[in-house]
Amino acid sequence: MTATMIRSAVLSGYVDVTLSLGLDPMLLLRSVGIGPAGLAASDIWLPVTAVDQLLERTAAEANCDDVGLRLAERRGLSGLGPVALVAREEPDIRSAVQIVLRHITLHNEALRVRLTEINSLTTIHVQAAEGVSLGRQFRQLSVGATCRILCDFLGPTWRPVWVCFAHPAPLDLDAYHRILGPSIEFDQDFDGIVCYSHDLDAANPLADPLLRPYVREYLRTLAPAGESIADQARAVIESLLPTQRCSAAVVADRLGMGRRTLHRHLAHAGETFTGIVDTTRLDLARRYLTQRDRTLTDIATELGFSELSAFSRWFHRHTGHSPSQSRRHQS
Structure with missing residues (x-):
């Protein structure tokens, strides 16, 4: 089985954080099989299991429950490398975040990040x-x-509505509040951030309209070698479905081309935009229905349906049975 990998940029600041805790960073790195090259360059691939073990071991040795947060304090958009160059030129923050989500695996194969929008949140x-199994510090x-x-886009004083962690609350919350703000919830059913939707609709203050055509072309070169336009469209569609803004025009824009050009590429491959949306939705629906912690309403929202009834009718039309019947059959 191929190991899940992550760019060595994840260890940026690790030496300073470890020294501040009174530990020997080199000894800890060697203990998990990471050599000096892992710190000397930011673009070397490291096994996620080794990095995860390193963070947990560092936290245990220092008796410090917030090692991961101390590293996060030194992070920002620049840590995403080439993807940051593209994201910062998007016209609004939502588009920039979508670029980051789509290309996260160029830097971290261990994470999957998705957006859901409900009631203006x-x-x-x-x-x-x-x-992949990740420890508390990595999360x-x-x-x-x-x-x-998000603070890089929205300003250093911006704070989310809530920050949620699945793990229990630690005894010392100072670092949590300093880095993440006052509204933190523990023992939740997910790790993540809740913010106002209008925050993401704001104009991107980092963007330069004159550079956008050039970075759009560069974005297309970031796609994996041999990936077709149809495959690229599927990836964008998957990230856009929860936003209920998954139109051909928006997808084409994310791919750096016009809507007609996208339709022409898909027709040449024997595909249609509607067909790709339906197959992507169906694949996701079947996957989500196996996850018992997701309600049918949650699944409908994540697939871009405004109501559960609309999702149920669509699913029945494509499969011949309802989502609840499918879930029972899979069980």
Whole structure:
């Protein structure tokens, strides 16, 4: 089985944090099999299991429950490398976040980040990829880094409505409040951030309209080698479905082309935009229905339906049975 990997940029600031805790960083790095090259460059791939073990071991040795957050405090948009160059030129913050979500695996294969919007609130779920187990410190780092990236766009004084962690509350909350703000909830059913949807609709203050055409072209080069336009469209559609803004025009814009050009590419491949949306939704629906902690209403929302009844009718039309029947059959 191929190991899940992460860029060594994740360890940026690790030496300073570890020294501040009175520990020997090199000894800890060697104990998990990470050599000096892991710190000498930011673009080396490291096994996620080794990094996760390193953070947990550091926290245990220092008797410090917030090592991941201390690393997150030093994070920001620049830590995403080339993806940051593209995201910062998006016209609004929502578009920039979508760019980050779509290309997160270029830097971290262990994470899956998704957005859901309900009642003017947007939830950013930060979760481990399928088959990957992450410790508390890694999850702290991931949520904290996400918060810091949003602060780069929205300003240093911005704070989320809530920050949620699945783990219990620690005894000392000072670092949590200093880095993430006052509204933190523990023992939740997910790790992530809740913010006002209108925050993401704000104009991106970092964008330069004159540079956007160039970074759009660069964005297209970030797609995995051999990935077709149809495959790229599927990835964008999956990230846009929860926003209920998954139109051909928006998807084409994310891919750096016009709507007609997108339709032409898809037709050449024997595909249609509507067909790809339906197959993507169906694949996601079947996957989500196996996860018992997701309600049917939650699934409907994540697939871009405004009401559960609309999702049920669509699912029945494509499969011949209702979502609840499908869930019972899978059980």
